[in-house]
Amino acid sequence: MLGGAGKLDREQQLARLIAAIEMVESGGKADAVGDGGKAVGILQIQPVMVEDVNRILGEDRFTLADRLDAAKSREIFKVYTDHYSAGRTDDVKARRWNGGPRGDRKAATLTYWHKVQKHLNVGGAK
Secondary structure, eight states: OHHHHHHHHHHHHHHHHHHHHHHHHHTTOTTOEEGGGTEETTTTBOHHHHHHHHHHHTSOOOOGGGGGSHHHHHHHHHHHHHHHHTTOOHHHHHHHHHHOTTGGGOTHHHHHHHHHHHHHHHTTOO
């Protein structure tokens, strides 16, 4: 039973992280479009991200239209972070989401993390 509780805690933590990133990326708007039309949806997913996630999965599960579906956008996020950031901290996950698989090594993503962190703290983070 304890193992199940730990998994729930991890799932809740990931849900909180995703919610914070959604606020930074789109203000929580599933129909948001940015970066000259390249970044779309609640998590501002670019075409290259959809391609990468489909490559990771070994199948064309997601389409560009799926970026406008909040639930599918969250699935894309989970596949991406499970692949590139499994077992990593929230800051690494957020910075890699923003800056690519090595985004946590880029100084530019630190400002992004601080924005995400503010939303986590508003939500009652530790």
